[in-house]
Amino acid sequence: MHDKTRQPAAIDQDSVSQPASAAAKPASRRTFLKGAALGSAAAVAAPWIGSVQAQQGIRIRMQSSWQPGTTGYKTFENWANRVQELTSGEVSIEPFPAGAVAGAFEVADAVRNGVLEGQNWFTVYWPGKMPAGVFMTAYPMGLSMPHQWDMMFGAYGGFGIAKDLYRKQGQEFLGHVHHDLNLIHSKVPLRSLDDFNGLKIRMPGGIVAETFASIGARTTLLPGSEVYPALEKGTIDASDYTGAAVNYELGFWQVTDYIIMGPPSTPCLHQAVDLMDIGINRRVFERMSPETQDLMHELVAAYSREHYAAIQAANAEAWPKYEEKGVEIIHLTEDDADRFRKAAIPLWFKWANKDADAARLFKAxxxxxxxxxxxxxxEEDLQGHTLNA
Structure with a gap:
């Protein structure tokens, strides 16, 4: 069994970098966008470099949901620090890790109120104030592959709906950011859905928490920074959080013995595509030149590819480490997945019927x-369930 006495790896609290110098050479948008990994960009002047906005610069203080020192935050920070050059000096992003300026669940309010100008957070944190937020990211037994979400946002109109929803919140939606599936780390073995009955488990709220509550789990809402101490103290038995690499970096292997996943056909039952997003204060967005407004959307789309690739590469290195530490990976059965699906579908419609915006997005x-x-x-799956709007 692995050593329970060690603490999580030290995290550099001073890792927040300042924006690059305004004197940085302008970068070619076309060259930049050729590479999903956001490689080096050619120094070719953009047509709007002489604008007043470029001379004055627009600073965006943007807080991420990633904790400092993690693969997720390092990738975000690296991207943020390149935006000034890539926008020819018009926009700079000052990155902050989780909790640095606003609490995990208050980031959107901070952006709307001007305490921050931007957010890179887990969209699952929306539900308390915007029911449609549960459909901005993965929910139990919904769209289960990254490309399916790209289809929903693109071919079926989800991007335009997200734009409308964010503008109602005083923000401009710049795009979704692919991350990973979510894992459940547990102090006790969970070998079937029956074992969740009475289990004290951290969940992100909304439809995810309600689905687990419907099978008997006792759910609680905690920000990511509080998961490790809660597991260590035993105030919770298990916790949902992000994927293999980040959870390893946060030390979850030190306080849990098991990782719980779905069957091979559905490795994650509850949040198979845990999307993040990037949004900025609407007034700040309107200050940008039209060319830069377009470019910011393209930079976020490219960042999503970079972010996903970095997380997956780190995961490939993390999985063997869990085995070395004696952590057992338990796969639930296909029967468990069918039962969970039957519990989830009524809750899809319950949340979609909370308001017209939720129904509109759920239709997509x-x-x-x-x-x-x-x-x-x-059609058989949906029998007996209707949308009110």
Whole structure:
């Protein structure tokens, strides 16, 4: 069994970098966008470099949900520190890690109120103030592959709906950011859904928490920074959080013995595509030149590819480390997945019927799930469930 006495790896609290110098050479948008990894960009002047906005500069203080020192935060910080050059000096992003300026669940309010200008957070944190937020990222037994979410946002209109929703919150939605599936780390073995009955487990709230509550779990809402101490003290038995690499970096292997996953067909039952997003204060967005407004969307799309690739590369290195530490990976069964699906579907409609915006976005999900190339639901699955709007 692994050593329980060690503390999580030291995290550099001073790792927040300042924006690059305004004197940085302008970068070619086309060259930059050729590489999903955001490699070096050619120094070719952009057509709006002489604008007043470029001379004055627009500073965006942007807080991430990633804790400092993690692969996620390092990738975010690296991208943020390149934006000034890539926008020819018009925009600079000052990155902050989780909790540095606003609490994990207050980031959107901070952006709307001008305490921050931007956010890079887990969209699952929306539900308390915007029910449609549960459909901005993965929910139990919904769209289960990254490309399916790209289809929903693109082919089935989700991007435009997200734009509308964010503007109601005083923000401009710049795009979704692919991350990973989520894992459940547990102090006790959970070998079937029955074992969740009475389990004290951290969940991110909303439809995810309600689905686990429906199978008997006792859920609690905690920010990521509080998961390790809660597991260590035994105030919770298990916790959902991010993927293999980041959770290893946060030391979860020191306080839990098991990782719980779905069956091979569905490795994650509850948040298979845990999306983040990047949004900025609407007034700040309107100060940008039209060319830079377009470019910011493209930079976020490219960042999503870089972020996903970095997380997956780190995961490949992390999985063997869990085995070395004696952590057992438990896969639930196909029967468990079927039971969880039956528990989840009524809650899809419950949340979609909370308001017209939630229903509108969920319709885009349903169309995607019924696309023949996705085929996640059938008419039989949906019998007895209706949308009010």
């Amino acid at each position: 999900h349903l169309k995607t799930m019924q696309d023949p190339a996705v085929a996640l639901v059938t």
